[in-house]
Amino acid sequence: MNPYLVYSLNQTVLHGHRIFSPTLGWSSYCYGFLESPYVTEYVGTDVIPSVCKKTAEIGEIYSHSKKVDIYCKPSEELYKDRTFMQKYTQHFDVVFFSPPYYELELYKSDNQSTDRYKTYESWLAGYWEETIKLCHDVLEKNGKMCYILSGYGSQNSNNNFDLLKDMNNIAKKYFRLTSTQPMYNKNVHVTTHRETGEQIMIFTKKEIDSIQ
Numbered sequence: 001m002n003p004y005l006v007y008s009l010n011q012t013v014l015h016g017h018r019i020f021s022p023t024l025g026w027s028s029y030c031y032g033f034l035e036s037p038y039v040t041e042y043v044g045t046d047v048i049p050s051v052c053k054k055t056a057e058i059g060e061i062y063s064h065s066k067k068v069d070i071y072c073k074p075s076e077e078l079y080k081d082r083t084f085m086q087k088y089t090q091h092f093d094v095v096f097f098s099p100p101y102y103e104l105e106l107y108k109s110d111n112q113s114t115d116r117y118k119t120y121e122s123w124l125a126g127y128w129e130e131t132i133k134l135c136h137d138v139l140e141k142n143g144k145m146c147y148i149l150s151g152y153g154s155q156n157s158n159n160n161f162d163l164l165k166d167m168n169n170i171a172k173k174y175f176r177l178t179s180t181q182p183m184y185n186k187n188v189h190v191t192t193h194r195e196t197g198e199q200i201m202i203f204t205k206k207e208i209d210s211i212q
Contacts, residue, residue, distance in 0.1 A: 001025050001098060001148070005183075006032025009096075010039065013179075013202065014146060016094030020044065020138050022075035022131050023097045027055040030070075033096070034062045043088065045071035045078055047113075074113070076130035079137070088138045095135045098148040098198075099128070102163055120161050129170050136174040139205045145175055148183060150198040168201065175203030 006029050010016050016036075021029045021044035033039045042059065046052050052072035059068025071078065078084050100113055102123060117123035135145050149164055168177070179202040 001028045003028045003032035003035070006096065007035050009146065009200070010036045010094070014094050014096065014144055016092075016096070016144070017041070018043075018092045018094070020088070020092040020095050020135070021097045022078075022095070022135065023099060024048075024051050024055050024070070025098055026051055027058055029096060030055045030058050030068070034058070034066055034068070039066060041067040041069075043069045043071075043092070045073050045075055047072070047074050074116070074127075075134055076113075076127050079130050079134035085137065090138070090140045092138050093140055093143050095139060095143070095145040096147070099131070099167070101150060102161070124166060124170060128167055132171050132174055136205060141205065141207065143205045144178075145171070145203040145205070146200065147171075148198050148200055164199065171201075171203060174206055174208065176206055178202050178204050 006025075010019075010033060015038055016033070017038055018041040019029075019033050019039060021042075024030065024044045024046040030042055030044060033042050044055060046055070049072055052070050056068070056070040059066075059070060062068065071084070073081075102120060113123060113127040117126045139145065149167060171177070179200075181200050183198040183200045
């Protein structure tokens with residue numbers, strides 16, 4: 001993802017100061033956010049060690065003026081990490097990421113979510129819903145969650161799943177969907193199809209009694 005898209009979204013829509021990313025987007029999220037004058041802190045996690053290392057190195061460049069903390073751990077495990085949750089519960093004002101597209105995009109990692117969860121249903125429950133719970137709990141009241149997701153390939157899947165609908169339905173249990181729009185410009189020069197291409201979705205945190 002082009003870091004300028006991240007920067008532009010924060011400058012015009014999100015206005016985040018303290019950012020959390022449950023995936024690191026090949027370090028582009030960190031770079032885009034840290035260039036924003038609004039941002040004072042960036043925390044993120046990923047399961048690919050080389051991406052974590054590179055992102056931490058980018059963070060060091062900005063360490064004189066911004067706080068950066070990078071974890072190399074599955075996001076769903078952070079939700080169960082008591083030390084992390086004590087430090088960051090209701091701490092961030094924005095969560096931003098582009099989540100894995102189940103089996104539609106696969107990368108080499110010992111902790112690839114599709115290796116950890118062998119079926120689509122267990123992936124939705126074990127990876128996606130636990131990550132959404134994490135996003136909910138680390139956001140402050142009225143905090144925003146923005147993710148970029150695509151249904152691309154779902155219509156061609158032998159499993160016949162509806163990725164966009166299923167992932168959004170889980171997110172709506174914990175967040176109010178406030179805005180959605182097609183993203184024509186992930187890599188500046190790429191235009192995606194309106195129906196199956198990537199969508200920018202912005203949610204606001206719901207205040208609910210318990211999500212256990």
